[in-house]
Amino acid sequence: xxxxxxxxxxxxxxxxxxxxxxxxxxxxxxxxxxxxxxxxxxxxxxxxxxxxxxxxxxxxxxxxxxxxxxxxxxxxxxxxxxxxxxxxxxxxxxxxxxxxxxxxxxxxxxxxxxxxxxxxxxxxxxxxxxxxxxxxxxxxxxxxxxxxxxxxxxxxxxxxxxxxxxxxxxxxxxxxxxxxxxxxxxxxxxxxxxxxxxxxxxxxxxxxxxxxxxxxxxxxxxxxxxxxxxxxxxxxxxxxxxxxxxxxxxxxxxxxxxxxxxxxxxxxxxxxxxxxxxxxxxxxxxxxxxxxxxxxxxxxxxxxxxxxxxxxxxxxxxxxxxxxxxxxxxxxxxxxxxxxxxxxxxxxxxxxxxxxxxxxxxxxxxxxxxxxxxxxxxxxxxxxxxxxxxxxxxxxxxxxxxxxxxxxxxxxxxxxxxxxxxxxxxxxxxxxxxxxxxxxxxxxxxxxxxxxxxxxxxxxxxxxxxxxxxxxxxxxxxxxxxxxxxxxxxxxxxxxxxxxxxxxxxxxxxxxxxxxxxxxxxxxxxxxxxxxxxxxxxxxxxxxxxxxxxxxx
Numbered sequence: 029x030x031x032x033x034x035x036x037x038x039x040x041x042x043x044x045x046x047x048x049x050x051x052x053x054x055x056x057x058x059x060x061x062x063x064x065x066x067x068x069x070x071x072x073x074x075x076x077x078x079x080x081x082x083x084x085x086x087x088x089x090x091x092x093x094x095x096x097x098x099x100x101x102x103x104x105x106x107x108x109x110x111x112x113x114x115x116x117x118x119x120x121x122x123x124x125x126x127x128x129x130x131x132x133x134x135x136x137x138x139x140x141x142x143x144x145x146x147x148x149x150x151x152x153x154x155x156x157x158x159x160x161x162x163x164x165x166x167x168x169x170x171x172x173x174x175x176x177x178x179x180x181x182x183x184x185x186x187x188x189x190x191x192x193x194x195x196x197x198x199x200x201x202x203x204x205x206x207x208x209x210x211x212x213x214x215x216x217x218x219x220x221x222x223x224x225x226x227x228x229x230x231x232x233x234x235x236x237x238x239x240x241x242x243x244x245x246x247x248x249x250x251x252x253x254x255x256x257x258x259x260x261x262x263x264x265x266x267x268x269x270x271x272x273x274x275x276x277x278x279x280x281x282x283x284x285x286x287x288x289x290x291x292x293x294x295x296x297x298x299x300x301x302x303x304x305x306x307x308x309x310x311x312x313x314x315x316x317x318x319x320x321x322x323x324x325x326x327x328x329x330x331x332x333x334x335x336x337x338x339x340x341x342x343x344x345x346x347x348x349x350x351x352x353x354x355x356x357x358x359x360x361x362x363x364x365x366x367x368x369x370x371x372x373x374x375x376x377x378x379x380x381x382x383x384x385x386x387x388x389x390x391x392x393x394x395x396x397x398x399x400x401x402x403x404x405x406x407x408x409x410x411x412x413x414x415x416x417x418x419x420x421x422x423x424x425x426x427x428x429x430x431x432x433x434x435x436x437x438x439x440x441x442x443x444x445x446x447x448x449x450x451x452x453x454x455x456x457x458x459x460x461x462x463x464x465x466x467x468x469x470x471x472x473x474x475x476x477x478x479x480x481x482x483x484x485x486x487x488x489x490x491x492x493x494x495x496x497x498x499x500x501x502x503x504x505x506x507x508x509x510x511x512x513x514x515x516x517x518x519x520x521x522x523x524x525x526x527x528x529x530x531x532x533x534x535x536x537x538x539x540x541x542x543x544x545x546x547x548x549x550x551x552x553x554x555x556x557x558x559x560x561x562x563x564x565x566x567x568x569x570x571x572x573x574x575x576x577x578x579x580x581x
Contacts, residue, residue, distance in 0.1 A: 116373055122361035125371040128256060130212035130236045131243035137252040140191075140424075142527045144508060147191035149424050150382065153242050153256040154198075156183030157233060178234030181241045183330065186251070188421045193385035195426040196566075198393040199417060200330070201245075202323045203230040204406045205398065210247045212240035228406065238365065248409070249418040255379075258365040264309050266359040273302035274337045276311055276329075277572035283581045284310070284317035291316040295581070308333075317579035324395060324562065325573075331393040331564045332571045338388060339569065391566025392427040423523075428565065429556055444509035447481040450534060452514055454487045457495030457537040465492045466543050473518075473538050476546055480517050498539040498548060501528040510534050519548045 129136060142148045157179045185200040211223040214236035221235040232241040238258045246253055268274055277300045284291040294310035294317065296303075303311055312330055319325035361373065370376055397413035400406070409415075417427070425431055444450070454474045459465035470487040477485040498520055502511035508527070511534045515525045518536075528535075542548050564571060 119357060119361045119373045120371075122358070122364070123371055123373075124365040125368050126237050126258075126365055127215040127239040128367035128369065129242050129246065129253070130215065130239035131210040131247070135210040135243060135247050137246040137250045139252045140254075140422075143191045143424065144512075144522075144525060144527060145192070146505065146527055147193075149191040150187075150189040150255075150379075151251055151253045151421070152187045152189075153238075153245060153253050154183070154185040154187055155181050155233065155238050155241055155256060155258040157258055157260055158182040158230075178231075180230040181233035181238070182230050184229060184241060184245070186245060186249070186253070186421070188251075188424075189382060189386060190424050190426065193382060194387075195390040195428065195431070196383070196386045196392070197421060197427040198331075198334070198391070199396055199421070199427075200327050200393070201229055201396045202327060202398060202407050203228070204323060205229045205396070206401055206406050206408050207244060207248050209235065209240065209244050212236040212243055215239070239367075249421070251418060251422055255367050255370050257370065259363050260365075264312060264363075265305055267363065268304040268308035268337075270355050270359050271337070271340055273304040274308060274333060274340060275300050275302050276333060276336060277301075278575050279572050280575040280577075280580045282317050282575045282579055284314045284579060286316055291579075317576055319574050319576060321576055324398075327395050328562050328564075329573050331395075331562070332573060334393060335391075335564050335566055335568060335571065338391065338566055389565065389567040390426065390428065390430065393564045393566070394427060395562040427563070442505070442509035442512065444513040447513065447517070448483045450482055450484060450510045450514060452477060452482055452485040453531075453533060453535045454485060455491065455493050455535065455537045456487075456489065457493035457498075457539045458543050459492055459494045460496070460540040461494075463540070463543075469538050469543065473536065473542075477514070477517070477536075482514065482517070493537055495537045495539040496541065497524060498542045498550075499537050500525045501531045501535045501537070503527070503529060503531050503533065507534055519550070521550050524550070 140149050140151065158181075180203070182203045183200070184203070185198050188197045188199075190196070205228070206226045207229045208225045209221075209223065209227050209229075209232050212221045212232075212235045213219070214221070216237075219236070221240070229241075229244060232244040238256050242253050242256050245251070276296075278296055278298060280298050282294060282296050284294040292310040292314040294307070294314045311333060313326070314329060315321055315323060315326045318329050357373075361376075366376075370379065394417070397410040397417060398407040399410050401408045420427060452474075454470045454477070456465055456468075456470040458469050468489075470489055474485050474487040500511045500515045500520060502508055502525070504527075508525075511525050512522060514520075514534060514536060515522060541551060
């Protein structure tokens with residue numbers, strides 16, 4: 029727990045909280061006991077063997093050696109779906125809340141725009157803290173010199189759920205990636221952490237809390253983040269236990285231990301093993317023993333764990349048992365720190381319903397494209413490749429390359445008025461970071477529209493906007509057909525026609541990609557998936573981690 033953190037169960041005001049999520053739940057739930065024992069190899073073991081439950085005050089967290097899995101999010105959310113009404117307040121009290129974004133407004137990304145159907149994507153930041161803040165955690169994590177120091181976000185994953193809920197993309201960032209961290213203000217004590225450059229991304233958590241990690245990602249990616257969920261050590265252990273173990277695979281016997289004392293202690297035989305308890309934690313933190321002994325390999329192992337847990341929840345119907353379901357709800361809510369927008373069981377329940385709509389085979393997990401920094405030890409984002417991944421997420425394009433191909437002429441069935449009855453307001457958005465706005469550009473394009481029969485078109489030169497790509501916006505469903513008709517007449521792709529509450533009628537913003545001429549030529553961007561060995565599909569049942577030969581037994 030970071031210095032100055034409030035007690036569990038209390039609340040904090042979150043700046044920029046996520047969408048409201050409401051749903052009623054019913055039924056009485058009996059108390060259940062946590063377990064933390066490891067699972068044996070072979071058929072899935074029954075849950076409930078041994079283990080001592082940790083109280084809230086002495087619940088351990090990990091530092092550095094603890095590597096968290098993003099799937100904990102899915103387990104947490106799905107696990108709340110069947111909780112009973114009489115348990116509601118107790119579970120709500122379990123959930124700790126913190127501010128969503130700690131940066132100044134200028135460093136934040138704009139909110140995601142809805143698609144033509146009015147649906148909006150969801151972006152959720154998943155964080156794993158390595159805080160060592162009590163004796164039991166110190167015993168588990170070792171490294172006495174780091175006791176009670178600032179926590180670090182040693183696992184960071186961005187989960188993107190498409191607006192139509194047809195696909196999900198999860199992008200992780202290596203913990204030692206060098207990034208610019210914006211100025212953050214601690215919501216508990218008002219302490220200001222000034223902006224820093226070329227800092228390790230995991231340091232962001234210790235600069236006021238998870239809201240600074242969110243702010244760091246927004247500044248780097250220009251992706252608006254709606255929510256965050258932070259999971260601790262006890263959550264990894266207890267939730268793996270609650271679902272009866274998670275199957276993982278290695279291509280050889282592995283023991284993660286070096287002569288100098290490094291390693292997670294993981295010891296598995298070749299093949300598939302159901303892991304839980306401390307063994308699950310060891311898998312998630314293993315660096316020495318997987319592939320080339322790097323954090324990149326560790327992230328790959330975490331992705332495999334995430335895939336397996338998703339399948340456990342969906343295919344094996346682990347949560348069909350009310351006892352297991354309620355047990356998972358109890359352990360899950362105790363493990364959570366979330367933003368105010370997710371700070372209740374009903375809100376988590378509603379979010380779980382959204383995630384369930386995504387087919388397993390359309391879940392894609394990958395690592396941000398990276399290269400080694402000049403020091404040869406840290407990494408930095410690959411400029412073009414990483415930006416492509418971030419752009420695909422901003423534009424709600426699936427990373428698996430299976431989206432329906434976007435065509436310029438594709439329209440919906442929305443009706444449109446006659447061309448001469450469509451009132452179009454035209455703005456000049458040709459100003460860029462390197463070029464001044466083209467004088468009179470809104471008027472030129474307005475004349476072009478009038479010449480095509482849109483005689484009600486008017487230019488508005490009172491405001492000079494900055495828009496990279498030309499777009500047509502409309503405020504409500506009844507004007508969708510009109511907006512598409514304008515776009516079609518000018519050759520603007522239907523993907524550039526968006527619904528927006530920022531406009532009062534059909535609005536054309538002439539962007540920096542159309543600074544001259546009477547014909548719009550949309551740049552054909554590469555939307556193909558990025559090639560990476562670190563990419564997993566949610567339905568992949570054959571993934572197996574390669575064991576470094578130096579760590580076999």
